[in-house]
Amino acid sequence: MKSNRPVNLSLGMVLEVNMKSPVAMASILHRISGIVVFLLIPVLLYILQGSLASEESFNYVKDTILGGFIGRFVLFVALAGLIYHFFAGIKHLVMDFGIAEELKSGRAFASAILAISAFFIALAFYWVVLS
Template sequence: MTAWIRITITCRQLNERPAIGHQISHKSKAVKDNRPVNLDLTTIRLPVTALTSILHRVSGVAVFVGLALIIYLFDQASASEDSFIAIKECIEGSFLTRIALWTVVSALLFHIVMGVKHLIADLGFGETLESGKRASTIALAVAVVVILLAGVWIW
């Protein structure tokens, strides 16, 4: 929710498009609920802060789906020595399994990096437009690096 507030603020501060409405109005009981709202991602121009925000959401949904694979792998690995060896061979021997694992790990790493940025922002850092943009750019760069490192580690 705070992410969307930030987007609204960012878009307005940048004055990149006229404010169509308040994105956050429907979340609050204290304000009128019939205000116009714009959440149409195809018409919102995405500055880097908004891009990281929506990717944070997308990666979160991806982790939710990928959790099934993580729990399955953990289940197989801890069930018995035979199933542990079988699942290890499955990961080491199959390109598809590695790609699947890397995809889930990438989504998780991206979500974690963006989440840490959020926690740092909650401490009061990176809250202005300029520092927020810088924080988002740094977080994107860090995410790319750790995702590539995870790829190197998996292969």
Template sequence: MSQVGKTVTKKQRPVNLDLRTIRQPVAAISSILHRVSGVITLFALAILLWLLSYSLSSREGFLAVVDILDGFFVWFIMWGILTALAYHIVGGIRHLIMDLGYCEELESGALSAKVALGITGVLSLLAGIMVW
């Protein structure tokens, strides 16, 4: 095949690589956070299952886990894990509602994303009260 008579034009598109100027809609941010919270929950679950297994192995194992969990930094991480789990559950319920055909429009999707973030904020505060 020959290229006779065909002109190849390259479209000149503006490229914005400055991430500080890109504004995502709240529904997109909510979706991205749902994925991130899922990854955090996956890795946290592995660590928490290891701690549970170690604590149930013997009395010394239990005391070692108590020593590991005794500290502000670890409790802060536990609060973060609970917050990620809460957001993943709330975001998952939001996605299930959307799968049923509700809140699929632009305005209602943005509102449901804001509601999910608000509910997660309340659950995060409750988790913080429980942890400390």
């Protein structure tokens, strides 16, 4: 007799199954990028507030906070989250119009979004961290 009961999978098995599907990866990364952007908004607003207070505070933010590796890395993480969330959001909007809803085209669209986002995130890394 075949059992149709649900099976509890370990986290390793869940990740193994989902890493094979670009659609699942795109969905999970879209959620993670939204959380990252949401959590970094107060930090970015604090930096913006400090940069707008006076000329001295602007120079402090520019030289001390964004001049160090940690500040640039936080800025890069926020920018990477925004980039990915933006492109994945466009994917969802296009799919809301009924385009690329089939399995094959959905996988191709998700793979394209992952590749496009990776390209622009690499450009952002070069611009923010390396330059």
